Amino acid sequence: MENIMLTRSERIWLEKEKKLTARKRKIQKYAVAGTAAAGIMLSAHTSKSLACDCNDVYTVQKGDTLYALAKKYNVSVEQMQNANGMTSDMIYAGQRLEVPFPAKTPPNQVQQPKAPAQSGASQTATHIVQPGDSLSLLANKYGSSVEQIKQENGLSSDLIRVGQKLVISGTKAPAPAPVKEAPKSGADQTAAYIVQPGDSLSLLANKYGSSVEQIKQENGLSSDLIRVGQKLVISGAKAPAPAPVKEAPKTGADQTGAYIVQPGDSLSLLANKYGSSVEQIKQENGLSSDLIRVGQKLVISGTKAPAPVKEAPATGTGSAAASVYTVAAGDTLWGISQRFNLSTSDIKLYNNMTSDMVYIGQKLVIKSNSLVKTTATVVGAADNFTVEFETEKGALILQVAYGTGQNYADLSGKKVEVVYYNGGRPALVSYKLI
Template sequence: IAGSGTISAAQTGVVEVATYHYSYGNYVVINHGKINGVTIKTLYAHMQSGLSVSVGQTVSQGQKIGVMGTTGSSTGVHLHFEVQENGAVVNPMNYINGITTGTPGATTPTTPSNGNSVVVVSGDTLWKIANANGLTVAELKKLNNLTSDAIMTGQVLILKSAGTDTPNKPSTPTVTPGTTSITVASGDTLWKIANANGLSVAELKTLNNLSSDYIYPGQSLKVTKSVTNGNNSTGVTPPTVTKPSVPTVVNKMYTVQKGDTLYKIASDNGVSVAELKAWNNLNTDIIFVNQSLKLAATTSSTQTTAPTTSAPEASGNTYTVQKGDTLYSIAKKKGVSLAALIEANDMTSNVIYVGQVITF
């Protein structure tokens, strides 16, 4: 390109080369990252001494990088300009024509009627396109395998994952009774979906095995945990309980673990904090790791070990909890409701432990 004056970067990118070459003279190479899976670079040669940029510098479209000159193998002042795709030189006019013939005065992307992709027009940026289509820049870059923010006129950008186009979805997820999943609509976020369905973001991520907050339109998310109770499948959590996380008590003694408090130990073992302190002659609530605590008053030197093979013991209207029992299984066995069992024993949770005496 003959002429004179300032030479500017054709597009945003990172300076990869800025040096002198016996043939190119003073020249610069800018890496614009991957576009549609192809690494695009531009080269500017024969510039005057005193380049305006250095290696590793990030430049913007239109930023000055040097002045036209005639260094190296040159017979007159001109610019040697190249466009490279994956290292191969291609006709730069394909890009120049794409820029000069863009939609006049366009301020928003021209979106195909199917809404799955957009063709970049002059003046577009990743932020502008992402914002116009209910995406974040990170989501747009991930959908298109982009490693930088550089885009070019005429470039086609994907707006949705293949097969996720579902027109006329509601912007706010709603769930009717019995529904266990929803389909993500444009503009949805994990917080929005969780809030609309009475969940926390952490619970929603756990239900769907998500390791990040990234979701996309058309994605199906569980909003209720489906479980099987007997022969009936239901979306409601059944009245079953898990075993306490506290280590097994042996001979009514407990060894303090990291994170324990007197309240936690007392609650997990069905006693009060006052009883726990009295049995262990404690004057304060301070305990330490590996400390041994009594979990019952010492009234006898002998201890009775609950049978492990015989049927559960029952006496009158009481029942002694055996290994594998749950409140639900005990209530069913004794012909009472779970609610009545909880109320009769003044319980605040479904947690029970082996050897506990239940009233029914």
């Protein structure tokens, strides 16, 4: 009723006042809400600042790990996780991480940068796997751990291969590798070694200052077996002692450099005798297989001349009327009789046998006017059925039961007394260590 009594101009003024008052109340409401929100945000920021006293933001690079970054900034992995609200160690390239101040370093103290590695790894911490490397060796060399290297490179096992590129971060640079002296024999400049008769992994490991496991790992071997002529990569702490120089041959090779094949010869035996290889002899003579025949003429070039082979007993040796032969795997009575140029009936008579059956480990008396007893040093197996001995007068090559040649590898370098059949193809009857 009061509004009715007001003039028109008064009513217009009153409406404007009401609208102005409503607008002021609305602005005050927004101001209160804004102040509350700002207070909440300020509280959250303050809380976060209390939880993470951060001084840097780092962008994750390829190859980084949370462990490596924590070490780099002298903080713990847990501090890095707390500063960034992380529940695991997983990070990815391009991720931005807040780096907290180190626990023992004041925020205003400037940390000295670490000196970059000077050898072994490049500035990008990339290592090329060398022969003999293993994850444990690299972890120790770079101040890292096996698990860290595996995680950085996505490895599911501890196996690495020569030439493989690894990203490695650690706390120290590796010591420079010692310069190795060039090997004088056995191995070429590329650290490749050609297996010779009588060789074994244990002998090569000792010769080169390596280990059986290291040689197997470098060459992908699943067992200790190696074969004559096989090429092995060997790295070690020392070069093998040079082989003794043998006297120039008096028989076997003529003045034109051609060799006449003798009974008992084989390509592997000739390769060892002349410092050559089976493949080289085959190539020089156009051979398509390892078979050679008595009287065949071969051209052989190598680094050494063979020691003279004497068929007659050496000075200081004597005859032996009889000796005892131990039956080996694969032997038959007929095969034994052929090796010692006897008849099966004679052997059965000497040993009171009623059948031709023989068994492994059986002792058989062998009687012959062609038996010779002498002392010698075991050189090693020439192949699966031939063993080489060194006597005062030169090399002595003796036939043994087929497949047993490698059994003599462990006797290499030992002095023995041998009794052997000195016929067309000399054969070992027995031996004993001196």
